[in-house]
Each structure stands twice: as C-alpha cells, then as structure tokens.
Amino acid sequence: MSLLTRSAAVAAVMICITQPTHAGRIENAVAVFAALDKVTARISELEVPIDQTVEFGALKVTPRICNSRPPTERPKTTTFVEIDEIKLDGSTDRLFTGWMLAESPGLNALEHPVFDVWLTGCKTPQGGVAATSDEGQESVSDDATIGEVPRPQEVSPFPRRRRIRR
Numbered sequence: 001m002s003l004l005t006r007s008a009a010v011a012a013v014m015i016c017i018t019q020p021t022h023a024g025r026i027e028n029a030v031a032v033f034a035a036l037d038k039v040t041a042r043i044s045e046l047e048v049p050i051d052q053t054v055e056f057g058a059l060k061v062t063p064r065i066c067n068s069r070p071p072t073e074r075p076k077t078t079t080f081v082e083i084d085e086i087k088l089d090g091s092t093d094r095l096f097t098g099w100m101l102a103e104s105p106g107l108n109a110l111e112h113p114v115f116d117v118w119l120t121g122c123k124t125p126q127g128g129v130a131a132t133s134d135e136g137q138e139s140v141s142d143d144a145t146i147g148e149v150p151r152p153q154e155v156s157p158f159p160r161r162r163r164i165r166r
Contacts, residue, residue, distance in 0.1 A: 026070065028122035031063035031079045036116040045120070057115055060084040060092065066122035077102035079119050083110050 033046040035056045046061060048054045053062045066079040083096040096110045100119040109118035 025067040026122075028066045028068060029124045030122065031066040031081070031119065032121045032123060033061060033081075033117055034120045035059075035061075038114055038116070046117075047123075055086075056117070058086045059095070059110075059112070059115055059117065060086065061117060068122045075103055077119065077122055079122065081119070083117060085112070 029050055031048050031050065033048065035044045035046050036042070037044070037057060044056065046054050046056060048061055048063050050063055050066060053060050055061075060083065062082045062084075064080045064082065066077075068077045069075060079100050079102075080098070081096065081100055082094065084092040085095050086092055095112065096117075098108060100108045102119045102121050105118040105120075109116060
C-alpha cells in the first residue's frame with residue numbers, strides 16, 4: 001500500500017470519526033405536562049395520550065405529537081400541542097397552538113391569567129395504549145377505559161425532602 005493511499009484512508013477514517021451521529025427521534029404515546037392553577041397555587045401533572053384531550057380547569061389540552069431522543073443523546077423533548085379555553089357560554093377559544101420544549105419551559109409555555117401549562121416530558125405507557133387483537137381490530141389494554149378522560153394528578157409544589165443521618 002502506497003503512502004498516498006494509506007494517508008487517504010486515514011483521512012477518511014478521521015472524517016467519519018469527527019462527524020457527529022444523531023439518533024432518530026422517538027415518537028411517544030403520552031405527553032406529560034405540568035399545570036399550575038394560580039388561584040389555588042397547586043401544580044398538577046397531566047399525562048395526556050396523543051390526540052386525546054384532557055380538561056384542566058377551563059382549559060382543554062390536546063397534544064398531537066410528542067418526540068424525545070434516546071438516553072444516549074443530548075436531551076430534546078418536544079410536543080406539538082393545542083390548548084383551548086372553555087368560555088362561560090360554552091364556546092371554545094384557541095389560546096395556544098405550537099411546539100413546546102421540555103428543556104426550555106419558559107420559552108413556549110402557555111401563560112394564562114389563571115392557569116400555566118408547560119411540557120415536562122414524554123413517555124410511552126407500559127403495555128401500550130392499544131393493542132391489535134387476532135381479528136385485526138383494535139382492543140384497548142387493561143390500563144385504559146373507552147370514553148374515559150384521564151384525570152390530572154395532584155403534585156405537591158414542594159419537592160420531597162430526604163432525611164440525611166449524620
């Protein structure tokens with residue numbers, strides 16, 4: 001092998017090593033939001049399946065997609081979400097349509113006079129949302145019930161404290 005071909009091979013290997021590789025995005029089945037009720041000063045965790053709607057106070061939160069990256073990559077969790085407000089007369093008004101970033105919660109969070117909503121993460125539920133049965137029809141797993149809207153879970157605004165013995 002000549003010196004020229006050997007140096008060309010080394011240069012090709014160096015180019016391959018220095019080029020960053022990016023793993024594909026992971027599409028998740030559930031978007032996780034934190035929602036603040038400013039009147040009661042309570043933060044709730046909303047776990048909303050994709051293309052389903054959860055009500056939080058007078059807001060309707062509907063995520064359309066929730067993407068994340070593998071744990072080996074730099075974190076980047078995004079969701080495309082639509083948030084509507086239910087008026088007193090029963091009509092709805094679109095307050096927010098767009099992308100939310102979990103790593104930058106203040107960038108594209110919904111700031112409402114009474115409620116704040118921001119993305120905290122994405123997750124895929126254990127057992128999946130829907131599984132296909134033998135006849136080819138979708139059947140809902142034991143974790144979900146047809147027609148039931150998930151309820152927000154109460155989250156304390158204060159983190160749990162660990163007791164350290166000395």
